[in-house]
Amino acid sequence: MPIPNGGLITETNEQYYAGAQRFISSGATTFTTTFNTNLVFGSYDPTNANYGLNNFKLYTSPSGLPGTYTEYILAYTVADNIITFGVAPAVGVYVAVQLKALNGGNFGLENAYGDAVQENYGSYSYTSLNDVINGFIATYVGEHKLIGDVKRTDVIFHAKRGLQEFSYDTLKSIKSQELTIPPSLSVAIPQDYVNYTNMCYIDKMGVKQPIYPANNLTTSPYEVPLQDEEGLPTQDGFGDNLEGSSITNERWAAANDRLLNGNITLDDYWSYDNYLTGKLMFGQQYGNEPQYTQRNGWFNMNERDGTIAFSSNLKDKLIVLEYISDGLAYDLDARIPKMAEDALYAHILYSILASRINQPEYVIQRLKRDRAAKLRNAKIRLSNIKLNEIVQVMRGKSKWIKS
16 A cells, blocks of 8 residues: 555554554654644643553663664653654654554554554544534535534534434444343443444354343332322422332343243242242243244343343353444544534534524425435445345245255
8 A cells, every 4th residue: 555645544554454553763852743633631740649540651662673663751741643752762663553453463562552554454444523523624615615604513403313312313423332241130221322323142152132122021110209198298308209129120130031931940949939820830831922032041131220131141251242332422432423414514614594583484395305315325324235235135035944
C-alpha cells in the first residue's frame, strides 16, 4: 500500500497494523504523531499511578535494530498528539511510539498491553460525528443554499438525535458482553444498555444456545412495600414507604426448571408430587407452550435492581448478552458508518427546517420523503445480505432431513 499522499487514509501500514510510528531524532525536542488514535497521557513515570492511563509507550534505540529498543522513562509531556521531551534525544537516536496492543507491541519487553491498536481496526468504514457536522455546514449552510444561517449547536443537537434514532434499528450499534452467571443468578445491566437483542449461553463447543425471555412465566416487581396486618404499606420516619426484598424473585431463583419444561425425574416427582395437579406428572406435555418446553433456561429483566435475572439451571454458565446502545455513550461510539452518512445529512436538514416557522410545506414534505428514502437505502446497505447467502438458504429449502 502506498504511503499516505493526501487521500482519506492518513496512516502508514505500520501505524495501522502494528500501532507504531518511528522517528529519527534531529536534535529537536518535539515529535508529532499522526495516528488516527489520539494519544492519552497520564504520566511518563512508571511508578506514578497515572502512568496506567497512557494508551501508548515510548521507546528509544541507538541503532533502530530489533531488540535494541528500551522504554523511555525520563521526563516528557504530551499535548495534541505532540510529544515534547524534557531533554532532546541525541541526533540519530531512533524514537518509537507504540500504541498499546493485545500482543504487547513490537518494542522493548513487548509489554505495551492494551487494546488501542485493535480499536482502530476497521475505522475506515466509519466517519466521525464531528466530520459529519462540519460537512453539513459546508454543504447546506450559507448564502444561496437551503439553510441561510444556523447555529452550530443546533446542527450538533440534530446530528446527535439522528445518530441516537438510527442506532436503534439502522446502524450497527449492537454490543455484546461475555459473562458468567454467579450464584446470585443475576448480572448487572451494562452501563450503556438501551435494549437487548439476543441472549444465549455458550456450550463446551463454543456454540450459541438461545436463552428465552421469561415473559409470562414470572415477573420482577418494581416496588415491594412492607405491609402491616391490614395490608397497608408502612412508612419510615420521613413518610416514604418501607421496601422489602421480592419474594417473587426469591421463588424464581429457587425454582426447579424441570417442573416448568416437563423434563422431570423420579426425584422431582416425589419432591413435588402435588405441585401441579396432585397427580402423576409424567406425560403431561401435550398442548404445552413451546416457550416452556425447552431446556436452555430463561432470563428476566429486573428493572428495580437494574439487573438481569436467570433461571437456576444457568448457574455458572457462560452467557453472551447482545444489546443496543444509542451511539452516544462514549467518544468511540460517536462515529457513523459511511453507508449511512447521506441519510444522517438528510435527517439533519429535514429536522432543522421542519422546526422553523414560515417554511413552505412543499419543501418540508420533499425533505421528509428524501430523508425516508435515504434511511431506507442505509438500512438495505447495512443489512449486509449477500447473494450467495440467499442462494444457500434457498437450496436448503429443497432438502429433506431424515433421522
